Amino acid sequence: MSQAQYRVILTGTLASGADPAQAQANLAQLFKLPPDRAEALVNEAPVVIKKGLDEATARKYQAALHKAGWLSEVRLWEAAESTDTPPAAPPAPESPRAAGPAPLEASIAPPGSLLADPREVPPLQVDLSGITLAEPGATIGDPREIPPLRVDLSELSLAAPGARLDEDPTGR
Template sequence: MEVYEVMLTGELLPGFEEQAVREAFARLFQVDAARVAALFCGRPVVIKSGLDAAAADKYRLTLERIGVCVRIEPLRPVEAPAATGCGLSVEPRDEYMAAFRHVEAPDFGLAPLGADLQDARPRPQPPQLDLQRLSLAPPGSDLGQLREARPSVQPRIEHLRLLD
């Protein structure tokens, strides 16, 4: 089965106003204006990848209805050289992505369900405290002395007046 990607060209279809297209795009994909501005930056941007032909065509029709010019391009899997040890790779679609053609990244894969993803660390050791000089009071003993109740002091306010 052939797999496709939907790419914004950064252009609008004739007869559409830019502000209206951006607002319609933001409503359609539920994104804010900053994200829309980043997508309409003037260079091709892939917005969806890994679609079959019918789904890619549905994206194209929907986006063209609001005035966005899109391209549907097939992803072409090619065999990687045997020296890299990789299985399949994807041929770059433009000059920008061609710069990443020879980047080798490890295949991390997926952990099984419920696996602990954090590296095991040794349990922390409790601090060594010298408690020889401390002792416990017998049960029911008073651990402190009650403070004397001091009478509250009323401030003198007879020299104060309210101004009108």
């Protein structure tokens, strides 16, 4: 007789005291999923997370999910019985998504049409009473005199045309 195998099922219920947003982020991090896929996983619950596990490993998955903020169940996996006898009936789908995609009731909007209702944006209230406009060509700021820059270049020299600049001219 083979060892009993179990499956871990995410119920989609938050553990007591868990923050929904943090639990969602923890689930995404635990299974290395994008946040939108983790949200879809919870919305499709109950979902089989893992199957064909021994009881100790299944309990580890359950503990990890509880630590992430989610309740889960560990159930005996019936498909782990004998492989010698064919199944009497085809197995029922374990989740709604296993049955196949639902018919899509979508349409495509014509080009240039608005996809959302326009929002009413209140006019911006800006106080311009302290601002004046100068006439064209007027000097706006007071001109200031900038002193000339004095740079000492007496230590610098020019090499002869064609001289190698990577060699030390002093011979050191």
